[in-house]
Amino acid sequence: MCELLGMSANVPTDICFSFAGLMRRGGQTGPHADGWGIAFYEDKGCRSFHDPHPSARSEVAQFVRRHPIKSRIVISHIRRANRGRMALENTHPFQRELWGRPWSFAHNGQLKGVKRWRLGAFAPIGTTDSEHAFCWLLEQLRQRFPAPPKARALAAAVEALARRLATLGVFNMLLSDGRSLYCHCSTKLAWLTRRAPFGPATLVDEDLTVNFEQETTPEDVVTVVATRPLTRDEAWTVMEPGRTVVFRDGEPVPLPRRRASPPVRDMAA
C-alpha cells in the first residue's frame, strides 16, 4: 500500500509540514521504501520531483522539505512497489498534457486486468498498472471532450471514470489539471480543511507541531488530503469508499447528481 498526499488551497501555500509527516512514512515509520514523488502547480505550470529511492533517506526529499515551494495544488505519493519494478519511470505522480494543461496522477491500490484496457493518444512509459489507468482515463476525457469542458461536466466525467477503474480492485486516486484536485476513495482517503481561526497541529508520525495562526492570513483556506490522517489533533473527514470529492481553491465543489449508468463510453477491450 502506498501513501498519498494532496493539497488544494486558495493562496499559494507550502506543504512542508504535511510533507514532513509523509516522508517519515517512506521507510521510517512506514514500509513505503520504493521511491516517492511530488508535483507542485504554480500558476499554469507544474514542476515535480521524483526519486526512486526511499523518501526517508532521499536528498531530494530533504531539499523539498526544507525549501518551501508555494503552490495552490500539490500531489505527492510514496510508493511500496507491488506492480512494476522500482525505477524512476514507475514513480508517481505521472504526468501528461491534455488540452494544454499539465495533468498529474497518483494512485494507491491495484487494478487487476487494467492493462487489457485499450489506450489511444497516451502510452505508458513505465510498467505500472497505475500509469496505464492514468493513460486510459485521459484518453477517455480526450475522446469525450475535444475541447476542455466546464468544470462541473469535467468533475462528473472524472467521477464516472474513477468508479469504472475502481471496479478492477483498489483505486484511491489523486488527480489534477492544475485547476481542481480530484480525489477518489476506494478504500482509504481522508481530508481536512484548515481555515480561520487557525490553531496548532501536531504530526502523527513525527514530534513536530506547527501553529498555523502564525503562518496564515484569515482568508486562507487550505485542504489537505491523505491516505491516513497526518495530524493527531485535528478533525479529519474519513471518506466513504466509492466517493469522489473535488476541491477547488481549498473548497469542495458540489458534484452533479450521479446518473444511474456512467455517462462515459466503455472503451475496455
Added chain:
Amino acid sequence: MCELLGMSANVPTDICFSFAGLMRRGGQTGPHADGWGIAFYEDKGCRSFHDPHPSARSEVAQFVRRHPIKSRIVISHIRRANRGRMALENTHPFQRELWGRPWSFAHNGQLKGVKRWRLGAFAPIGTTDSEHAFCWLLEQLRQRFPAPPKARALAAAVEALARRLATLGVFNMLLSDGRSLYCHCSTKLAWLTRRAPFGPATLVDEDLTVNFEQETTPEDVVTVVATRPLTRDEAWTVMEPGRTVVFRDGEPVPLPRRRASPPVRDMAA
C-alpha cells in the same frame, strides 16, 4: 539568447562540472536571468528540475550542482525571455510523451510565425514559440510514424523537421527521446567528446578545473554539447549552421544522406 547544454554518454555520468559553468551564465557571467531547467534521463525514466528564477541564485540549481545525478542523456537550458513571460510553464526543457517515451526539448532562438503552424495531439501549456515548435515537431513524428521507427529513420525525420523550423528564424535545438540526443545548429552550437586518455579541463566561466582521469574509466565516452564552449583547454567542434548531429551513447550517429526535398509532409496552415 539562451544557453543550451546537453550530454550523451555510454555510462551514467554526472554533469555537475559542465552545469557549474552553465549556471554561472544565468545571471552572473551571462544575461540569462529568466529561469532555467534540466532534464536527466535515467533508464526509461526522465526527471527534470525547473525554476523560473535566475539560475545563478537558484536554490534548486545549487542542489543539482551539489548532488551528482548520474544520467546517460541530459538536456539543460537557461533562459533569457524574448517570447512568453517569465513563468514556470515557459521554462525549458519542455516534455511530452510519444510512443511511450519521454521526450524533452530545449530551444534557443526565435521562430517568427510558428504559432500559426497547426498542431494536433500536443498542445502548449505556456506561451513560448519554442513549446509550440516542440508540439508541432512531435505531431509531425506521430503522424508519420504510428509506431516508433528505426533509429536512422527517426534521426532523418528529426533533421528534416528541424530544417523546416529553422526557416522561421533561429533554431538551435536539443531534443531527446531518452535514446538519442538530437542537436540542431541554426547559428550557435558546439560539442566535445571526452574519451580515454582523459585529462584536465577548466571552465571558461568559473575558476574550476576537473581532472577527468580521476572521475572516469577508460571505456567512458561522454559528449557535451553547448551553445558556446564551456571549457578553455579542450578542442570543441563548432557546428556549422544548418547542421544536425545525433549522438547515441556519446558517439555521433551517421545520418542518412539528405534528400533534395524534406520527406516530411508540410502541415503549416
